[in-house]
Amino acid sequence: MRSSLSSAPGFGRLSGVPLYVPGKPIQEVQRELGLTRIIKLASNENPWGPTEAVKARVASVISGSEFEGLGLYPVSDGYYLRKRIAERKGVALDRVVLGNGSSEILEMVAKAAFLDGGSAVIPRHSFAIYGIAAQTAGGRVIESRASATELDADDILRSVAEDTRLVYLGHPNNPTGIRLERAAIERLARGLREDIVLVVDQAYAEYEDPANYPDAAAYLDERPNLLVLHTFSKIHSLASLRIGYGLGSKELMGFLERVRSPFNTNHLAQAAAEVAVQDLAFEAFSRQKNTEARTAFVQEAARHRCQLTGACGNFMLLESAFPAAELFKELLQRGVIVRPMQGYGLPNHIRVSFGKPDEMQAFWNAAGPLLDGGC
Ligand SMILES: Cc1ncc(COP(=O)(O)O)c(C=O)c1O
Structure with missing residues (x-):
């Protein structure tokens, strides 16, 4: 049969x-x-890069003029890139994790959170990977209220169930191109039950005016269960190399380390991102x-x-x-x-x-x- x-x-x-x-x-x-002649305006890539400095660094790896070359495994935890990110973001090295794109970190946190089942609260019209990551890890999706023009932090708080382990929030959100104001981010960071991991996905944050953008990383010390994600795929123009990073508490990073595949980010990506992250x-x-x-x-x-x-x-x-x-x-x-x-x-x-x-x-x-x- x-x-x-x-x-x-x-x-x-x-x-x-x-x-x-x-x-x-x-x-x-x-x-x-x-x-x-084909024009691709479909994946929110940055058409202006990568920079010559990034290309030169990649070339030095490919040509073997850098000692690692391509034949050796990459630094598994991306120490050197994490160090650069930690410096740029003003956090300790052990509060930075790398992913094969920030998508992988969205999956890693779901894998950790839903080992025993549970639910994720996700606003309507959010990035598709949130729901996919939660469900493939065994989680259930609770959709909170949102329209194409407005996110609703209070409905996220209201939607939380007893078994909720994660909240995903795009900040700004893709595909709607909107974001919450500072007060609403603060209500989430302070108002969500402490055992829930609040994942604030800041893939497009660098496109915001730095003077007015309410960076969720401001709540990292206050809320241990907060994971703030960034990617090198968007403003840094490195989408094909697949690399992103997360910032969180040392404890949360310890758990993510348990679900992270060894060597999850490759050497070319680490090298290119090291240059890119410093290029303000x-x-x-x-x-x-x-x-x-x-x-x-x-x-x-x-x-x-x-x-x-x-x-x-x-x-x-x-x-x-x-x-x-x-x-x-x-x-x-x-x-x-x-x-x-x-x-x-x-x-x-x-x-x-x-x-x-x-x-x-x-x-x-x-x-x-x-x-x-x-x-
Ligand atoms: C909101 C959002 N988060 C995360 C990602 C994933 O980026 P990557 O996996 O390339 O880092 C994207 C890509 O389109 C996105 O729009």
Whole structure:
């Protein structure tokens, strides 16, 4: 008799977990549609980097001029990069953990938290990996109230159940491009039950004005069960190397260390990120370019009478009169990759990442006539 894995314990539950759908890679569109010029505005990457200094460091590793070369295992805990991050963030070295992208740390904390089951509170319209990480680790998802334009800290607090182990919060949130104000972050940091790990995902924090951004890391000493995440994939422009980091209490880091795969971050990524994390000038430059891109995008959307959502990050949501999946397909035919948002409970929205001016022009050349039809 053949037995189906999907009726086996564990696997059965897994078959109900949604698959993560990434932004379509340029190569795939080339292969499928035979197009030559393709613009990707689908995964919130920074088009302005990486910097020459980062590339030089990567080249020195590849050429073997650095003693480790590629034949040796990387430093398993990423000591040297963690040291740089600790210096930059003003925290002790033992309060920094690295991940193969911050996505891996979202998974690591879920793996630790849900060893005996439990639930995660996640606001509606959040980054898909939160729910996937919780469910694949055996956790249950409780969705708290949020709209495309407003997050609700009090509903997060209200949604907590007896078995809640984790709260995930995008700050700013992807895909909606909104964030909580300082007072609300504080209510969460102080008001959540102490045994719950509050995961504040700050993947897009560096795009915020540093003078006004309520960095959740300010509560690290006050709240031991707080994990603040950053990534090198966004403003640092190192998405392909897969590296991110988390800041938390020494105790929490000790637990994450137990679930972290040895050598989870590779040597090239560690070396590149060591250079990137110190380059404040490139961050400021990218932030400025992003502000310019946002201003131009808002102006162009107004010309086409399009409804936009989001004020944070390097992307915006654009609402159209017809289903996002259709608009996505039409744009693909014209060589422009965006992200349709139906999987995020936003059936008529596409998410557009901010590229360079010529890429944004290509977007409007393709999208304008479609949207003028009635978005
Ligand atoms: C809110 C948010 N968090 C985390 C990530 C994951 O970033 P990475 O795994 O590349 O570090 C992303 C990527 O799009 C994101 O949008």
